[in-house]
Amino acid sequence: MVFQKLSNFRINMKFLHRCSLCVYWLLVTLSVGQLPVHAARLEVLKFSSHALKGNPLHDPDTRQVAVFIPSQYSSNEPLPIIYYLPGWGGSSERFIKDAEKWCTFTQKLADEVTPVLLVVVDGRNRWGGSQYINSPAQGNYADYVCDEIVKEVESRFGVTPFKPQRIVAGHSSGGFGALRLGMFRPKLFDGVVALSPDSDFPTSHLRFVQAPAVSNLTLAQVKAFAATDNAQPMPKDGDLRYALGLSAAYAPRGWWHRGEFEWPYDGHGHFREKVWQKWLDNDPLTIVERKHSAFLPRQTVYLEGAALDEYQANVGARKIYEVMKKRSSSCVFYEPPGHHSDHVAERLERGGAWSFGRPVKDIK
Known part of the structure; x- marks a missing residue:
């Protein structure tokens, strides 16, 4: 009798052990099923730029490019590419540090819309940003993006032969850059996504150009800040630093005066309309109004600006749309x-x- 009870006990223990193993593996299977079975990854490219080499501000010509790659990517079936231009002061470095967020973004876009590569650029200079355009007062940032980054990325990852192949996108100063590069290289970029782009300068920019920190600066002070051969610290005032950077982008003195730009005020503190006109000549709204062929008919242009934009970037974006529609x-x-x-x-x-x-x- 005792032997029979022991046998039954052993059988029950074996049964319970097997059941516990089944439950364990069931829980493991369920938990794995809740995890993402695929995810995007980040690759960082680093190469020397011929376009930026010897730039007048002595900014680095070797920079990092962040490439976010969804799980659907295959070298046998290359994907379309979004080239993203961060806003003033932003760069690929921030995206690399926040890689998990942008990998999630890239995979979500791939799963819910279409698989794409997301390529993030570093277009900073000593002032904070280059606006992604060529200027003898700062360097050739449009060439850097269009001729070098595109070539480097696509030599490694390819690009789909189907349209759209390339979208250039950006926010704020990057939105400005996206519009300008879309105009500058319309055959290269099939579409533009401009989020809160710098535009309509009389509305968005004139007020900070007229700020006391900018209007009260003497030409001697401007020259000291702009000198590239000394250790003059950057101005702490944000409006002033922004004005210096945009002057380098929009109002260079010319190819024979590399690194030099014209200031919006003369030696007596009077506003210089001719210099301001150089700014306006770079305004995407001005360009679209003047040039019917600013974008090709086949290009798509997404314009956007937040309703409570403190810089009124939504106003300029809407005006560009009103012209283009x-x-x-x-x-x-x-x-x-x-x-x-x-x-x-x-x-x-x-x-x-x-x-x-x-x-x-x-x-x-």
């Missing part, structure tokens, strides 16, 4: 809630989705 270009304007730098990733996702044929998702 009368033409043959495919263009849309969207005004999300929030401020200038709110929810940039979500806004980029919305613009990217529209560029690939999805309707704009309205949010309240």
Whole structure:
């Protein structure tokens, strides 16, 4: 009797052990099923730029380019590419540090819209930003992006042969850069996504150009700050530093005066309309108004500005749309809630989705 009870006990223990193993593996299977089975990854390219070599501000010519690659990528079937230009002071370095966020973004876009590579550029200079254009007062940043980054990325990862192949996108100063590069190289970029772009300068820029820190600066002080052969510290005032940087981008003295630019005020503190006109000549709104062929009919242009944008970038974006909607270009304007730098990733996702044929998702 005792032997029978012991045998039954052993059988029950074996049964319980087997059941516990089954439950364990069931839990493991369920937990694994809840984890992402695929995820985007980051690759960082670093190479020397011929376009930036010997630039007048002595800024680095070797920079990092962040490439976010969704799991669907295959070298046998290359993907379309979004080239992203960060705003003033931003760079690929910030995206690399926040890689998990942008890998998630890239994979989400791939799963819900279409697989793309997200390529992030570093267009900074000593002032903070280059606006991604060529200027003898700062260097050839448009050439750096269009001729060198595109070539380097696509020599490694390829690009789809189908349209759209390349979208140039950006926020704030990067949105300005996206518009300008889309105009500058219309055959290279099939679409533009401009989030809160610098435009309509009389509305968005004139007020900081007229700020006391800018208007009260003497030409001697401007020359001291602009000198590239000394250790003069950068001005602490944000408006002043921004004005110095934009002067280098928009009002260079010319190719024979590399690194030098014209200041919006003369030696007596009077506003110089001729110099201001040079700024306006670089305004995307001015260019679109003057040039009917600013964009090719086949290009798509997504314009956007937040409703509470503190720099009124939404005003300029809407004005560009009002001009372009009368033409043959495919263009849309969207005004999300929030401020200038709110929810940039979500806004980029919305613009990217529209560029690939999805309707704009309205949010309240």
